[in-house]
Amino acid sequence: MEPSALRDDMVASLEHEMKGLVRSEYIGLALRTVPRHEFVPLEAHEGAYTDQSFDHRGTKILSPSTVAQLLEALDVRETDSVLVVGAGVGYTSAVLAEIVGEENVHAVDITRTIVYEARQNLASAGYDGVFVDCRDGADGLPEYAPFDRIVVEAASIRPPHALVEQLTPDGRLVVPLGGGTQRLAAVERTRDGTSEVADEFGTVAFSPLLVDGEQADTVERNRTDREDREFAERHFQTRRGWEHEWIDWDGDGL
Template sequence: MSLYTAHDADHGPASQDRYAQARQGMVENIRSMAATNHWGARPMAENVLLALSKVPRHCFVPPDLRAHAYGNHPLPIGNGQTISQPYIVALMTDWLALDKQHRVLEIGTGSGYQTAVLSELAGQVYSLEVLPQLAASVAKLLADLGYRNVHVKAGDGCAGWPAHAPYDRIIVTAAARHIPQPLLDQLKPGGRLVIPVGGLIDVQQLQLITKDAAGQFHREDIESVRFVPFIGAD
């Protein structure tokens, strides 16, 4: 998979102006969708929309797909992986309710786009990717783009990243049949976990898991979604 590098010819001022207009159109589309969606009358948080307006999504897709980077749909990035629909990225981020004090664990770095959005809103982002080659290339991409509060490594997301636990927020960007216990264990009291749950051929449910001060978990369904499977999750 070929992604952005510092020497990419498609990174000059003229192309950036074109992409900026497309990116703002994407943001306005997401704002409109959120206002009419069945999951609630509340609008999408403005800080989430601002983050999406800053992150250059075209840098996270293969060069031959950049003309489609700001459409509201997923795109293939190679290795059987996809970059998620921008609306779903916004929705998951919105339900995390992030601030700059938060330490976030992301399971499934993928293209790195969701990681970059998290970086704009959180204090520190720790991201695990099961495919070592993808983890290495995306770590370089994020560094080249100037995301300094992001830490990426290859690893099994089912085990989480205990060295930096506990986390204020956890986000899983692949569908699991059940929520791995280590992720629940690594979530702080008062924390939030957003994860798609369900089988590969099923319509999955995006769920919000909250952990109260007594360590009890509470579950809320958000939206029906379709994600690639969580590799390693039974």
């Protein structure tokens, strides 16, 4: 079966009343247009147009239903400037490019090898105008701010302050919030500069938003290093007597 027919079937199943995940015509059209097989590994091509996710190089290629859920929550308009935090393999960015145009889509990812792959995938699929850079997602992309819409493909305990600051007045940030139990939330920036959770869209399960040094392709993440340092500090503070300080054998007082 031709990829276009497979995409039609995929989106039709997402629009079906039993799922109802695609409710907006423009999102359905974009999902029907983007060749998802360009964004999955070769060995996963047979399942490219099924509603499943794939683990890939320490990241997750989101299922079409999850992408649809994010985009429905984002409520994007065709003239919006959009930032994707957690670019992954580039599929969500490509779908957004179909809606708002390539020049209006910016994406960041903390893992350099994933950034290179996202660029290659987007170019192969015909969306090489999308800007993808290697950044700490929590810092956003201030050089290109403000953004009308920001979508985060990773979970955070609270909305990252820098991302809220990079929204336009009346801008919208969609982010999974929470630790063990996550909920997909839409955070809106008001005209006085404050923000508020405007809506919630059910429970989700995303990997946590990584910070600098926790790239998916590192052998040992800095989170482990940090925990080691904190443990050493706690151990140091529990010492008593002569263990607590170095002995200065060459000091003037001896």
